[in-house]
Amino acid sequence: MKKNRKIVIIGGVACGPKAAARIKRLNPSADVTLVEKGELLSYAGCGLPFYISGEVHDHNELMATPTGVVRDTQFFNMVKDIKVLNHTLAKSVDRENKNVCAVKIDTGECTELPYDVLILAIGGQTFKPNVPGLDLKGVHFLQTVEDAQKIRNKSGDLTGKHAVIIGAGLIGIEVTESFKKQGMTVTVIEKADTVLPELLDTEIAFHVHQELKANGVNLKLNESVEAILGDDQGNAVMVKTSSGDVQADMVLVAVGVRPNVGLARDMGLEIGETGAIKVNHFMQTSDPSIYAGGDCVESVSLVSGKPVYAPMGSTANKHGRVMADHICGIETPFRGVAGTAICKLFNLNIAKTGLSEKQAKSLGYDCLTVLNPSPDKAHFLKDAKMIIIKMVVEKLTARLLGVQIVGPGDVAKRMDVAVTTITAGRPVTDIAHLDLAYAPPFSPAMDNIITAANIAENKLKGIGLAYNPLEVKAKIDRGEDFVFLDVRSPQELEAMRIDDPRILNIPLGKLRSSLDKLPKDKEIVPFCKISLRGYEAQRILQGEGFEHVKYMDGGLVCWPFEKTVNPA
């Protein structure tokens, strides 16, 4: 790279500063200018819910390095030798003459910034749905530190106020806890039939619904918002939905993020089918002197090979590094995204990578699924906590297509093993052989994800035959006749059970001596608490000549419908 090549970067949140810093490290003599329309630079947008909840006291903490240095304009100038123009809008780009027209927002003063290489890191913006009342006072979006400050500035008088969150995607779910921590009454409105509909299948989302209810959150599913109503001072007071009215002192609209492509479109750059800027593996747009990365571009799914829009702070950082390398002559192609997401909701951890069952089926994959509920560490330790793993596996190739994990226990560890396996393109059966880190405080002797992989292997080989709980419920709803065989002990049955006339209780230890109680001509669906014994019952009954046996995957723990608990 020639000396003093001029690099102009538009956007100062995640991808932009990352690219700038990496370029300066690879080529200390590069002439790098960063243009940012706001005041703030290089902040952790994903930290905003924690700023709202008060866990992060000062917004400067979101802009600090791990050693506590605030990454402000001076920091970029002094430490990184990067020129920063903040409060500055990149108004237009003259691609022919390689020139950016930048306008100082306060003064209207215009600066011409010539470039050899231009980087667009112009982010995404929260989607504003076509609903009346979005401009009322007390109606918020959450994208910038300034947005979060507006919400936080009400602090002190929030206790007992009514917050309504429109949209139960990742941001809506994360902010739910922040609002509850501020003492507000919270209602979440989602038009789909589950929360996190882009991430989770129904029987997994069920556990999130339970957690919301357990924490006093008012959850409204299958409802769409028709209007936000205000009083005569212009304050929001009510959210009107397809099913009624909800009182509101504050409304957060969180129905999605869209890529910021206005400038790119004006410049004539190619936009991809997802509506985000199209880039190649080196993050070059259709103009090879112009790179783009972060929330304004589309990525490719590692699983499906299709373009996806997956705005994530972690991905934006990777983009920044990839483009910096390429600008400086190093080829480290961006390999695509697995589609990983994780969040915390009260005591529940929720994560997903790859495709959900719904998504896999809609893409035409012939897949099987696994549900494995089990404690996250040795069960004899008091602080062992349940996690439920759902795997989606392609039948023909045994390839792991996706994983969802939910529970109060350690989901992140297992998720990252799944991500690594999916990225390596390895079959699910590989996981069963991993020499994962085992000691009682960290996992069971067979880690949860290993057991899930073993279950998948059993199913792929036809050794394990199972129904998903939703399939069992559909059979019941269709009025099908079968033996719903609970193989738990009478004490366990007493404590919690499914009330259905098809239920028959034979504890596993008595199954071999009770075969005469079971009809050979009816289908039998054994289960237990987690369906380890349910699976064992399936194998025993098959060995005894029962031909129609499938256990219920995940057992009672994964049964998302009514259960009778602890009757008097």
Place this chain on the structure above:
Amino acid sequence: MKKNRKIVIIGGVACGPKAAARIKRLNPSADVTLVEKGELLSYAGCGLPFYISGEVHDHNELMATPTGVVRDTQFFNMVKDIKVLNHTLAKSVDRENKNVCAVKIDTGECTELPYDVLILAIGGQTFKPNVPGLDLKGVHFLQTVEDAQKIRNKSGDLTGKHAVIIGAGLIGIEVTESFKKQGMTVTVIEKADTVLPELLDTEIAFHVHQELKANGVNLKLNESVEAILGDDQGNAVMVKTSSGDVQADMVLVAVGVRPNVGLARDMGLEIGETGAIKVNHFMQTSDPSIYAGGDCVESVSLVSGKPVYAPMGSTANKHGRVMADHICGIETPFRGVAGTAICKLFNLNIAKTGLSEKQAKSLGYDCLTVLNPSPDKAHFLKDAKMIIIKMVVEKLTARLLGVQIVGPGDVAKRMDVAVTTITAGRPVTDIAHLDLAYAPPFSPAMDNIITAANIAENKLKGIGLAYNPLEVKAKIDRGEDFVFLDVRSPQELEAMRIDDPRILNIPLGKLRSSLDKLPKDKEIVPFCKISLRGYEAQRILQGEGFEHVKYMDGGLVCWPFEKTVNPA
């Protein structure tokens, strides 16, 4: 598999019961007999330290299924249809006639057990060193529940007693905390110059030494035990080492585990070069009707391809499944071990997989190393905790050879990503591209292991040039002249610093304007708290024409030698 094929399994702890249960699930009509010399079956040997500490109250909890059913003889008979002979010793095996001679320990009664397939899951035994006094009262080993009961039975009068642990391997380290929790004064004696010498390199082990000292444990390194001395009642009272005497009311000897191979040797089965039973990928011994698994066999290292002895409960379970599959006609070869281990010591988590730097070098690998200390989640969250990752990477191939992680934060998650990558045989650079699960409560935007992989990539490409802290110390000890450049702020320097005449302090932000303070002919070794700024200083100085610059990897956090902290 023909009906009612007779399977005899010797050993009832981990591999044996696992194989038995899997065989019965694959072939419910198999005739399975389990022979165990003790009372107890299928217990979690790895849980013994938690039984000693009192965290696990009843030893039955170590034998329970995750749903709380105790896996005793009756459980195996009733639920699993497995015949159990406990208190029974397999005395000899007639391979020609396929017959086991089993002796009931209490009565001396002999039973002949004919077999079609025999499984040896006869475990390991704690090594008894050649030291006088091992038979004194109060001298313990820790292998079985009975051993742990002997230690626990002293409970109530343990407070203030003096415990001496001989050997700072995994068991010694795990029990240290158990003993402290019982109120004892604890001394750990290790003949090597660090604890966990089989797992950790010196600069990583340093953090374990610090944690032991911070918790009041008396650590004696480079000392060998010469004798345990008793009083006239035969009670242990003193441990005599190469450097002096240590008072002792209780002594735990934990200097290693050896495979139990007596029976296999008597039978004429092949023993491998590690001293453990040699098996093929299906866990067959040199006699194809005889399988062996668990702590009595040797495995192959996935990294080096060489035989290793790596007794682990998690591996024993995998062995059991592999042999059961093969016995029932399914080929799922055992792929070897990565050599993963993890343990918790007070507030420190310690893990390793693959090869340490010491091990890699002794095997002749040309490798580079990375030290990355960073918080385990977004640094702006109050509960973010430091972890230090050390990577060992083969220079020629970029293959990840091994990883060590230590710190109060979440080491297990990153370790399992490393294990998955090593097992897939993928280069370290793959890790940099993983779409790992990111949200502030779970990781930094760039996960610690991604940053470590990026550092490795920088070094592989010659962009990052660094010394390990031990190399810097060696330079100092040799009296070499260089500029030891601390690029932190004066405030940080005030709080903590290395006192050496070579130290020069120029904060990174002033480096570009202070180049005249630096000699061009001397070597410069920049560093900071974690050496992110140290690396940046290296790049800046190189860009300015300084030719001899290498930063100190890991910075002050990884400097295992004297630091001046918080001077008045």
